[in-house]
Amino acid sequence: MTMRDSYLADVAKHITAHREQKEQFINDLRAHFEEGQAAGDSDMAVIDRLGQAEDVAAEFMTNIQIKLAGFWERTLAFLVDMALCIYTMVFMYGIVLGVPYMIFGGFSSESLLKLAEDVFTLKMLGSLTIILIPMLILVVLGTGALFLLYFPILEAQFGQTLGKRLLGLRVLKERKTAIGMKEAFLRRLSYYVEILALDALFIPFTDKKQRAFDIVAKTIVVRDPGYRRNAVAILLAIVLFTIPFFALLALILTNDPHIIIRL
Amino acid sequence: MDELRSELKRGTIEMILLILLNSKEMYGYQLVSELEKRGGALFQVKEGTLYPVLYRLEDKGFIESYRDIPERGVPRKYYKLTKSGIGYLQELLSEWRSFVNVIESFTEPKER
Numbered sequence: 001m002t003m004r005d006s007y008l009a010d011v012a013k014h015i016t017a018h019r020e021q022k023e024q025f026i027n028d029l030r031a032h033f034e035e036g037q038a039a040g041d042s043d044m045a046v047i048d049r050l051g052q053a054e055d056v057a058a059e060f061m062t063n064i065q066i067k068l069a070g071f072w073e074r075t076l077a078f079l080v081d082m083a084l085c086i087y088t089m090v091f092m093y094g095i096v097l098g099v100p101y102m103i104f105g106g107f108s109s110e111s112l113l114k115l116a117e118d119v120f121t122l123k124m125l126g127s128l129t130i131i132l133i134p135m136l137i138l139v140v141l142g143t144g145a146l147f148l149l150y151f152p153i154l155e156a157q158f159g160q161t162l163g164k165r166l167l168g169l170r171v172l173k174e175r176k177t178a179i180g181m182k183e184a185f186l187r188r189l190s191y192y193v194e195i196l197a198l199d200a201l202f203i204p205f206t207d208k209k210q211r212a213f214d215i216v217a218k219t220i221v222v223r224d225p226g227y228r229r230n231a232v233a234i235l236l237a238i239v240l241f242t243i244p245f246f247a248l249l250a251l252i253l254t255n256d257p258h259i260i261i262r263l
Numbered sequence: 264m265d266e267l268r269s270e271l272k273r274g275t276i277e278m279i280l281l282i283l284l285n286s287k288e289m290y291g292y293q294l295v296s297e298l299e300k301r302g303g304a305l306f307q308v309k310e311g312t313l314y315p316v317l318y319r320l321e322d323k324g325f326i327e328s329y330r331d332i333p334e335r336g337v338p339r340k341y342y343k344l345t346k347s348g349i350g351y352l353q354e355l356l357s358e359w360r361s362f363v364n365v366i367e368s369f370t371e372p373k374e375r
Contacts, residue, residue, distance in 0.1 A: 059312035060315040062319075
């Protein structure tokens with residue numbers, strides 16, 4: 001990759017969505033390099049005069065109208081993400097604990113119930129303990145990492161988590177350019193230091209509809225341009241995060257683990 | 264001082280680009296070179312930020328662009344002022360002049 005290409009890629013990286021306008025801009029900048037070259041300027045000299053890639057992108061983004069996302073759609077997206085994390089966690093525990101039980105106890109609902117009982121009463125299958133404990137530690141670490149890293153990694157890489165994608169939301173810097181690792185982790189600090197995301201209650205009352213830690217990280221959440229919200233996506237979102245809720249409710253109400261398997 | 268200068272630049276850059284395009288049609292690089300030649304250090308801007316200003320002016324219908332593909336060399340995108348752009352420039356200029364006059368009048372010694 002030449003210096004010119006990597007500079008243009010850098011500008012493009014900071015511009016969010018808007019493919020056609022972005023391509024037009026990048027083409028104009030490329031032509032600018034070519035004119036510079038024809039006038040005897042090196043790529044380095046042209047880059048120096050063009051300015052920092054992010055500043056150039058930010059100036060471009062001033063032309064773009066954005067719509068800030070509100071409290072409810074963001075909460076819904078968050079619940080979808082939490083549901084996905086919980087499913088993954090359950091799946092990982094299921095593999096680690098469930099598979100050995102099934103191998104030794106047979107593939108039956110009884111062995112699953114035995115597992116549930118042993119987990120709840122903290123009794124592990126005797127001879128399996130030695131294998132299970134280290135695997136369990138690995139799973140605990142793995143799911144811990146999942147909960148800590150799911151949001152910041154996806155948001156830094158793609159500007160949105162799966163829940164945000166489903167609802168057409170995107171995280172941007174206040175100057176509307178794409179966020180990086182720094183912003184992604186900063187805005188997520190709230191989840192590491194609080195159990196309840198109290199800071200979300202800031203959203204309805206701030207100018208830019210920011211959570212407290214959005215303000216810290218200087219980020220905003222906007223509606224993805226071009227995304228058309230549809231009832232199916234919203235319904236899917238609601239179903240996704242209510243399933244574990246109802247399963248838990250059923251368990252508590254009936255006090256009977258069989259209900260989970262029947263569900 | 265830097266802050267005032269950058270604020271002034273930000274506030275007048277559209278007017279300056281329209282003035283330059285009023286003299287003749289130009290392509291991006293030419294426009295930037297012209298700005299640098301005539302504005303010197305006072306009007307030094309990061310060139311990459313000028314294109315978005317041009318898009319903005321184009322969106323508002325004050326300038327329009329067309330492609331020119333020469334027999335050799337780089338295909339160029341020329342910008343030219345539209346009728347409404349000329350009108351807008353006149354408005355900007357008269358606004359600017361009255362602004363400057365008022366500021367000047369502030370600096371004149373007051374009569375008793």
